[in-house]
Amino acid sequence: MNSSLPARLEPWRIRPRPKRGEALSSWLVRIAEARGKLPHQLVQELCPGLQFWNRDGDLLAPPVLLDALAVRTGTPRPEIERLTLGSLAGVLDEAISGKEQSSTVRPLGVYHRTRRGHGQQYCAPCLATDTPFFRLRWRLTLFPACTRHGLILNDACHSCAAPVVPHRGALHACHACDADLRLATHEPASAPLMQLQHHNQRVLDGHAVTWPGFWASTRWNGLLPNTSFLAAALVRVVPVGSAKR
Numbered sequence: 001m002n003s004s005l006p007a008r009l010e011p012w013r014i015r016p017r018p019k020r021g022e023a024l025s026s027w028l029v030r031i032a033e034a035r036g037k038l039p040h041q042l043v044q045e046l047c048p049g050l051q052f053w054n055r056d057g058d059l060l061a062p063p064v065l066l067d068a069l070a071v072r073t074g075t076p077r078p079e080i081e082r083l084t085l086g087s088l089a090g091v092l093d094e095a096i097s098g099k100e101q102s103s104t105v106r107p108l109g110v111y112h113r114t115r116r117g118h119g120q121q122y123c124a125p126c127l128a129t130d131t132p133f134f135r136l137r138w139r140l141t142l143f144p145a146c147t148r149h150g151l152i153l154n155d156a157c158h159s160c161a162a163p164v165v166p167h168r169g170a171l172h173a174c175h176a177c178d179a180d181l182r183l184a185t186h187e188p189a190s191a192p193l194m195q196l197q198h199h200n201q202r203v204l205d206g207h208a209v210t211w212p213g214f215w216a217s218t219r220w221n222g223l224l225p226n227t228s229f230l231a232a233a234l235v236r237v238v239p240v241g242s243a244k245r
Helices: 024-034 039-046 063-073 077-081 191-204 227-237
Strands: 208-211 215-221
Touching (some): 024 039, 039 063, 063 077
């Protein structure tokens, strides 16, 4: 079903601001909770007829939804675009979505509205904060660790091994068994992995960086220099089986 922006939209009085680095889907869940609605009800209020949750919304965010959010929340459109994986096109890869989805994005494996893939990662200590939210970079293959807590991210429920689906329950709870994800344990991240990931983040932020231990005398500015090399380096430093299946 096609969706279009309603003729007249008024700003919401209750409208949580997006957190720095937050994913669009996470922000929508937080807005829904604040407004006493289910996530799918919120999207229908924004754009009647829009199918958002039965696909990878962070990857395939419709422009009409971003337009409606800008009006309803008073958030500048460019700021909302930065909550989507599409905003990384030209930085992580020439194209992020399409027939050949970028290998830099962890696939959710959505099939008939069911997530079969473990593409959504999380950090339990991060979710245990006063305002839990899912970071956009938790969907990226080049960011398998939490730089704040020095832990390998989990990509499954620690209790039942189900994929993480934040919009089907509370942000901190497993949708399948209701286990509290904040209580999950993590493997510690190695020093080489943390060093590499800190550099990856600086590249995404647009800084010129030096890659000690990889290219001692080469400087890169703006774009990831060689994603295949970085992916190979991560394979060497990330322990196998870091998440329960």
